[in-house]
Amino acid sequence: MTRRPSSTADTAPDGRRQDLPTVPHAVHTRGLAKTYPGGQDAVRGVDLSVAAGEMFAFLGPNGAGKSTTVSLLCALNRPSAGEAWVAGANVRTQPHLVRRRVGVLFQHSAPEPDLTCAQSLHLHARLHGLSRSRSRARTTQVLSTAGLTELRHARVRTLSGGMRRRLDIARALLHAPRVLFLDEPTAGLDPPARARLWRHLRGLREEEHITVFVTTHYLEEAEYCDRVAIIDHGRIVAHGTPADLKSALGRETVRLRTSDNRQAAIVLRTAHGLTALDSGGEITVPVAGSPAWLPRLCATLGAHGVHTHEAAATVPTLEDVFFHHTGRPYDPQSPTP
Incomplete structure (x- = not known):
């Protein structure tokens, strides 16, 4: 009833x-x-x-x-x-x-x-x-x-x-x-x-x-x-x-191009327990709260003599959420694949 x-x-x-x-x-x-x-x-x-x-x-x-x-x-x-x-x-x-x-x-x-x-x-x-x-x-x-x-x-x-x-x-x-x-x-x-x-x-x-x-x-x-x-x-x-939907994807990363990517990966693993992935010319560090981590990681590398040439934080978007759940890019004009 x-x-x-x-x-x-x-x-x-x-x-x-x-x-x-x-x-x-x-x-x-x-x-x-x-x-x-x-x-x-x-x-x-x-x-x-x-x-x-x-x-x-x-x-x-x-x-x-x-x-x-x-x-x-x-x-x-x-x-x-x-x-x-x-x-x-x-x-x-x-x-x-x-x-x-x-x-x-x-x-x-x-x-x-x-x-x-x-x-x-x-x-x-x-x-x-x-x-x-x-x-x-x-x-x-x-x-x-x-x-x-x-x-x-x-x-x-x-x-x-x-x-x-x-x-x-x-x-x-x-x-x-x-x-x-x-x-x-x-x-x-x-x-x-x-x-x-x-x-x-x-x-x-x-x-x-x-x-x-x-x-x-x-x-x-x-x-x-x-x-x-x-x-x-x-x-x-x-x-x-919105925050929970995006964070559930677990795709936040920090991307770094440094003077020595191999050494940078070692430093970040030793100092913060983070795994850095070599993406060809740069390293990608999966980490929750990537915008907050960005300056911290750059400071750590600098303290160990590794210079950061480029750095960027990426976070999932609601467009990523839509793609994750439907398997296709978001098109506001039509729901048809």
Whole structure:
């Protein structure tokens, strides 16, 4: 028999949060799957847990199943199999509660270009069922959170891409959700705007006290998050903190080109118990925490009369993690080999 976790929070009709019992996970799934007519398996048995208050990244190439999974978790699509709870509500049996407790922003928003920022937010607050006074108060609050207070009277169509994305996120926060789902929030933004938006998201999590679940196909964006799940062909192939996923590969090395590579290898083995491999013109030293070891090894060699001509520390990347678990290079545009 499936046991439903107790609830974390709810939102009253006026947009104020109601205190509810605490649950350990903001998102919890078991065997979640979605098969479309014709036999297309978009999501294949996803097991996932996201802690309350976490900044979580769902990483994978386009078409890997990220958006479909989010639509299932937001109770906008019905699972073909498996179970999922979001903010304590079951997506199958309590979809109305799930929708009340989450905010969601998909890749393509439909803002009202001729409304001002404040008018757009107030309209959506009313659509969420907030009273007029609460809609005005919440509009002012999320404008401040989004850093858009000075643009409250600006027409939506005059905003830059980054500012419009902030407005989209503010709109998703109007009803005080417990979990905020952002599907490719930086799509279409240039690198500086993407970096600014991620700084905004980190601050937003603290101000709103919410769980942020972000899908992305940008490897570097996953580094901003507490934990990452990598999805490929509808399956989770790896999950953990970015640091743990990379360190598990055990491929950190220091590469050195010295005045006497043979002597350098002897010195490093004697002084630090490290094995140096001759890679042809240089030596490679497998070592955990290679950036920290780099100056230490150079100093040791210098103290023994071995001069270092070139030195570099290499660490695994999330691209290496993807290759390790899937057997192919990471291509953000397609999950197909």
